[in-house]
Amino acid sequence: MVCLCRLDSSWCELGHSLPAAENMMKRKLVIDVDPGVDDAQAIMVALATPNVEVLGITCCHGNTPVDNVCKNTLRILKVCNRLDQIPVYRGCTEPLLGRKIHAGDFHGKDGLGDAPDPDAPGLELLQKEGAVTAMIRMISENPGEVHLVATAPLTNLAMAVKLDPAISEKLKGLYIMGGNTDSRGNTTVCGEFNFVADPEAAYIVLNRFFCPTYIATWEFSCRNNLPWSFCDPWLAQDTDKARFMKRIFSHTMQMVQTERFEKEMVAGVGFTSCDTYAMAAAIDDTFVTECEQVAVTVELEGRYTRGMMVLDPVEMLKKQHKVNIMKTVDLEKLKKMLMDSLK
Template sequence: MAKKLVIIDTDCGIDDAQAIMMALAAPDIQIMAVTCCFGNTTVENVCQNVLKVLSVCERDQIPVFQGAAGPLIGASKPFSDHFGTDGLGDVIKDRDPEWEEKIQKEHAVNAMTRLVSENENQVSLVALGPLTNLALAVRMDRHFPKKLKDLFIMGGNTEGKGNVTLCGEFNFVMDPESAYIVLEEFLCPTHLASWEYSCRHKLTWDFFEKLINQDTPAAHFMKKITSKCWAYSKEAMMNKRDVYFGSGFVSYDAYAMAACIDSSIVTESIECAVHVELQGTICRGMMALDLTNQLKKSHHIFVMNKCDLAKFSQLLMDSLRKPCNK
């Protein structure tokens, strides 16, 4: 059976790295390209992080493309240090000084539109960061969305609970206009793993210890990049007052990737229209669900609601256990 063709668009932080390794280990996935966007850190750091992940997994032949360095409108916002200033926990000392030579010369948005046009209705796009590259793609080719097989997004929120602002999730707040454009104009089947969905399906710290203590190069790498990151510290997270979801570790981007790899992992979705708010000081970047059809939109997306945690956990474990597919 032919492998599923996938393009990964990422702002590669630690959870992105985990999601990419999950795809690399999946036997039925063929990664056509990794396109990079600003988000967890600068786009230059993102490119280097992706190259490092591919190197650890001995998959250097996968092309990496540099994309948007900032949002569609306005100046770039300060980068989050959730995963360290470099996105990978500030522990990678052996960065490749010749990394720029390993990045494709073609811009990420051009590569994305070209690859999808060459493989019309066959490519799944997994978006793990701000949606700037995707918004630029539809502005360059208005038919781009209908050429996709489907789209998987990690981002947005469903209950007005924010993780960087009062009401907004990080990926959408970093570029609200792009999130708005994508959710308005991408009419292909779209599946979204929200912040709340990810947090409600957190995993135990005991599982996390088993995950990173496997004796494989990928597990050693994951243990290293999480070693000094407060977001992967049991003590720090337990001491942090989490009024929403309680204790546990969350590999946010892996939830969207898992849905792309195995649709049965999502056991319940909400099918509805959505709207990304662009106004206001409190709600800018917030995603609202239109459960009562007040917006009268014909296009609905699938908002993930329930997850098979046993299957998801197995995919995570396999991502660091198995040799990555060559």
């Protein structure tokens, strides 16, 4: 049975909000990324949130090859003055079975708008520990406390749950940007990029993680976009962060306002920071105002549908675990988070 729930500002009907006393504690995040400009936006939102503690950032292939992902993550931490505080781990370089794909047309070949920084931190600053074992360790050291935010292909998560099947039971919650609900793709006819980049990993994660799970899908992101006019004051702030974001975002802003991309949008043209929706849901329980609770899986064999997320509203899959598909969010809170992230 599909449950369409509205969430009030004080308590989530799905039982995911925190009691008032616990809200005063730092919210612990592990972030799995493939920056990507919208990953950068999501990371910067987390770093600017006072009650959030980022335990570590794990890097995965995706928008750009994994070495670029690692370099980009270090660049983001540098501009936020957090380079010496948050460990970064190199993760999986390719999908479990399929061919590698990247999103150079959208994010720039280097992942951050082809706006290089000659003083960018080097890869020697990465942790020696690999991303998958680090993810397992950080979650195991903080049982029941970690919110895992996944804005990349899910290869690192799939490897982690294969190595430690109990990892899902130790999580407070899982927040994914990926998948789709209406068979409308942005990479293939029916597939969203993160799931198409590693369908097997997406399948494993959606069938082996049983913690509270929230998914920001492609169609949802398009339907909850912000007007382009928001970007003018957002990027005009007189800070190094804003100047950094303006440089790396310029390529994507030009690309998404082309006729080709406008046809891909589900509900009109606007500023859509896909990964930031998953991050915002992880750091603020009141951000999601409506969601659909439903069992899901991932198609692995279809010629046109490989990587497509499949919803099961009639419960033919007989799955006990249901995820929460985001439907609507508080866009005013999103605006504030984004503005604060560049201050």
